[in-house]
Amino acid sequence: MLVAVALLIAGCSDARGAGERKRVLTTFTVLADMTRAVAGDAVEVESITKPGAEIHEYEPTPSDLKKGAGVDLVLENGLGLERWFDRFVRGVDAKRATLSAGVEPIPIRSGQYEGKANPHAWMSPANARIYVRNIVTALSELDPRNAAVFKANAERYEAQLTEIDTFLRSELGKLPPSQRALVTCEGAFSYLARDAGLREAYLWPVNSDEEGTPQQIAATVTFVRENAVPAVFCESTVNDKAQQQVARETGARLGGTLYVDSLSEEGGPVPTYLRLLRYDAETVVAGLTGRK
Template identity: 55%
Template sequence: MPHLRSRRLTLPLTALTASVLVLGLSACGTSSLATESNSGEKPVVLTTFTVLADIAENVAGDHLEVESITKVGAEIHGYEPTPGDIRRASKADLVLDNGLNLEQWFEQFVNDLDVPHAVVSEGVEELSITADAYAGKPNPRAWMSPLNVQIYAQNMARAFGELDPDHADDYSDRAEAYNGQLQEVQDELASDLSALPQKKRALVTCEGAFSYLARDAELTEKYIWPVNAEAQATPGQITSAIEFVDDNDVPAVFCESTVSPAPMERVVEATDADFGGTLYVDSLSEADGPVPTYLDLIRHDASVITEALTGENS
């Protein structure tokens, strides 16, 4: 389980990086939430993306100010931190990251910042990526299992308790209550997807982001590319997806909200499968959108998958 870590590493000493850090560490007049909070308000917890922020808010309650580095709709794997991000991180009291090689930019992001951080996925039973250059490495999107997020919540409660001992019991109680909600969502997901007949229990997506959900729901997973990268959806990958859909009579395929559906549209054009809908993984939606919270995200994805594969949305 994670404990708060205060680490001071080294960024590449380019002129741009040096100027960013100088700007970030000296910007006492910045009007960010972190600056205001550290002036005598709540301690600031900065997460790497919106899903973690929502989970953290459920555990933190009113005791902490929780923010996300990335905004709604951002693709987290290849994110490039901005000068403003570094300013905010330098003023934070705690930074939370997912780990499992998700935030490849994170090490450099916090290198010269003497700010403690915790890895919220510690203790999760990892699933490995099985294809291409990433084969054998852990699949980072462990939060796509509500059972795993129960571990995330416990890790956050422990980290928050170390940061703010006066409210440690409250964080623990809130994590326990939230885990009850997570169990309800897990039970709903299993119940919804149990309706799928065996021949339709295949989940075909753009990215291999659903390994943990597929495991929990006993679905066969197939994706076009394993991890988002600058060069993705090669002809061979698309051909492999087309063959899988044809061989297994897959009725519907899906793509994630943070990537282009164009490669999956080629699969649809070449097969009898329908495009089943957009799934959410790396980012929540705006408050008035379909997935403003993590619990909404899992419910949305389970509903879209079930309705498309059973033909209920046709």
């Protein structure tokens, strides 16, 4: 059915006038926010998925596919994140760009995707600057008349990313060596942990893998005990039941909810990507130090 709808919308005519803005579609809300920051008012930007959606095993609906009608550019993360993406763009006549191009990938350590790239590269502000430059290139090729606008917006946004990067490294760098460990449900923080010098452990490597198995829980319990980790965390798009068990068995605190794969609704805790990065850093520091 999805393929049929995709073919149908590919045949839809573009009724926009010559002066109307180009349309850009991103695979999830984080990329949409980054793209809007670069595009400003010059381009119309929309996300396929809504705030709060789990991205890995997302199933595009016919209404999602209709968003592809007349779209000029589709932006994806890449690194194996959107395994449903090829089905979405099949029959959609639009340019495509992969925003993680040029990122040095960190391999997944375990599970069925062992050895493949960890797809959560946007969780590093340093990597985010690569994403932004790829956005500038894609938008400038799509709409050359506004290339100078995209470049200027990107420079301002990269300056904000640098401020967030400094904040992350500074705040997480203040943690005592014994507290410099980040334990989460999904292994979505490998890039952030690398940048901040944190040891990393998680229950499962990718949300589309097996989640919360007895073996995963036992291994995480061992890591928390051996490293005297004071707090463990889980992400907003998954069930934290398994992490609650880790906390009970080790005496660690549940340090709070982290955001990775999706922004919140407007008015929520992380309505923008920059806020997501700062919120996660503040939550991790508060959880590991016991500070409010």
